[in-house]
Amino acid sequence: MAKVIVVTSGKGGVGKTTSSAAIGTGLAVKGYKTVIVDFDIGLRNLDLIMGCERRVVYDFVNVINGESNLNQALIKDKRVEKLFILPASQTRDKDALTKEGVERVLNELKQEFDFIICDSPAGIEAGAMMALYFADEAIVTTNPEVSSVRDSDRILGILHSKSKRAEEGLDGVKEHLLLTRYNPERVEKGEMLSVEDVQDILAIDLLGVIPESPSVLSASNSGQPVILDIDSDAGKAYQDTIDRLLGEEIDYRFLQVRKKGILKRIFGG
Amino acid sequence: MSEQIFELKGNLFTLSVLNLYKNDIQELSKQLDEKISQAPKFFYGAPIVINLKFISDQKVNFAELKQVLVALQLNPVGVCNGSDTQNASAKENMLSVLNYSQDVKPKVAKVANSALNTSIIEKEVYLPAQVIQGTVRSGQQVYAKDRDIIVLGAVSHGAEVIADGNIHIYGALRGRAIAGAKGNIQAQIFCQKLEAELVSIDGNYWISDSLQGDLWGQAAAIQYKDDSLEITALVKG
Ligand SMILES: Nc1ncnc2c1ncn2[C@@H]1O[C@H](COP(=O)(O)OP(=O)(O)O)[C@@H](O)[C@H]1O
Numbered sequence A: 001m002a003k004v005i006v007v008t009s010g011k012g013g014v015g016k017t018t019s020s021a022a023i024g025t026g027l028a029v030k031g032y033k034t035v036i037v038d039f040d041i042g043l044r045n046l047d048l049i050m051g052c053e054r055r056v057v058y059d060f061v062n063v064i065n066g067e068s069n070l071n072q073a074l075i076k077d078k079r080v081e082k083l084f085i086l087p088a089s090q091t092r093d094k095d096a097l098t099k100e101g102v103e104r105v106l107n108e109l110k111q112e113f114d115f116i117i118c119d120s121p122a123g124i125e126a127g128a129m130m131a132l133y134f135a136d137e138a139i140v141t142t143n144p145e146v147s148s149v150r151d152s153d154r155i156l157g158i159l160h161s162k163s164k165r166a167e168e169g170l171d172g173v174k175e176h177l178l179l180t181r182y183n184p185e186r187v188e189k190g191e192m193l194s195v196e197d198v199q200d201i202l203a204i205d206l207l208g209v210i211p212e213s214p215s216v217l218s219a220s221n222s223g224q225p226v227i228l229d230i231d232s233d234a235g236k237a238y239q240d241t242i243d244r245l246l247g248e249e250i251d252y253r254f255l256q257v258r259k260k261g262i263l264k265r266i267f268g269g
Numbered sequence B: 001m002s003e004q005i006f007e008l009k010g011n012l013f014t015l016s017v018l019n020l021y022k023n024d025i026q027e028l029s030k031q032l033d034e035k036i037s038q039a040p041k042f043f044y045g046a047p048i049v050i051n052l053k054f055i056s057d058q059k060v061n062f063a064e065l066k067q068v069l070v071a072l073q074l075n076p077v078g079v080c081n082g083s084d085t086q087n088a089s090a091k092e093n094m095l096s097v098l099n100y101s102q103d104v105k106p107k108v109a110k111v112a113n114s115a116l117n118t119s120i121i122e123k124e125v126y127l128p129a130q131v132i133q134g135t136v137r138s139g140q141q142v143y144a145k146d147r148d149i150i151v152l153g154a155v156s157h158g159a160e161v162i163a164d165g166n167i168h169i170y171g172a173l174r175g176r177a178i179a180g181a182k183g184n185i186q187a188q189i190f191c192q193k194l195e196a197e198l199v200s201i202d203g204n205y206w207i208s209d210s211l212q213g214d215l216w217g218q219a220a221a222i223q224y225k226d227d228s229l230e231i232t233a234l235v236k237g
């Protein structure tokens, strides 16, 4: 059965696209036929991070509008065998995505793929709602800071009440917490929330902790998902994340367990 | 051939039975009108079965009887305990002939004389608490009308729980909790961890600043006492 996974956050710039690229690539490396769908219409950058921006001819909106078929729009990755990208349009606005259109394309993708990774735009408006509406699972991407945690909490509330699964009374969307841009030194200094602090507030299962790493920037500058940089800390942390997503129990690396107390300093005023 | 679009099945329904003690349709009309006027809504459109047991030897004018009942906004659907002649005549007037299953002797005097006694008694209705499975997230609002609320999780920053009764939170209270919303000074708030943005009981509220005493971050109960909110440890001693 194909699984639709949305990478979402509420807040922008937390690492959704970086994580979508890494997770999609990681699943394909493991042998699962995977497509990453860019829902960030008008601001597309998934294709940049995947290094396929010059190969975009047709996009998601063209497929929805019937201007091209799905196979014309899907871009096959050159490095990883079973990996495909469905790019967003740069020239349309977010209203171009209709619920019926998105459902039709996702259903078509489900016939062929094992995993469908939906890279959500920021915010809680139409575009983000569209990306999460059909999801079976959600990877709630969060930075260890108060405003990001607050926005993630909000997205969790929306997943609970406004997703298709919620509306149809099915089992809820399976929620995973992915902490990104984690900096143990700053956590220790009390400048960032710890893993425990974030978990205490969001109360969902932890899927991964990705350290703040210069390898992410250099990877995206060279159009290569960071998970393929197998020696980098961020690359390794994403590999662990994939293993956990596939049901393995993997110890956490790149985070020294920090003492509690920051919550009080931040919320306690 | 097209698919059959219906099914005929038997079922049991409660119908009102009109025990007719005298074959006097004009008098019936008068008395019934009086009775119905005491509770017009109750009888409006009610299906009625006419019990002919006490007048089974008489010739009943079913057309007129039906007319009288319809004029009183009743819906005569059939007769029971009639003679063969009566049954035939009822059928001609589109009244079904029904079997009377229960043979209880009606108390003549009582039914004839007692006025239907309807009075409205106001009584507080106790509704079971509303239970929220899990955390109330930022941006969500829950209102438990005329009842308590139980949250089996936390109430996040930016979330709001409101109840006309008490509020029980089995996780942390980080958002707003408004108890006794419709006016109930007895209402209380209970939480496992007090980190609220605002608590209110019957309109008396404290914001975060006022809450940050000894019990901040602790399991706490909040009630209204001596003209002020009071915070105490959830479990004393
Ligand atoms: N683990 C990380 N370490 C360092 N920089 C990161 C990390 N994750 C993301 N970034 C940077 O953060 C910025 C926003 O990331 P992006 O994936 O585009 O976020 P979003 O899609 O949520 O808006 C980018 O410049 C990216 O390189």
Ligand SMILES: [Mg+2]
Residues within 6 Å of the ligand: A016, A017, A018, A040, A120, A121
């Ligand atoms: Mg993005």
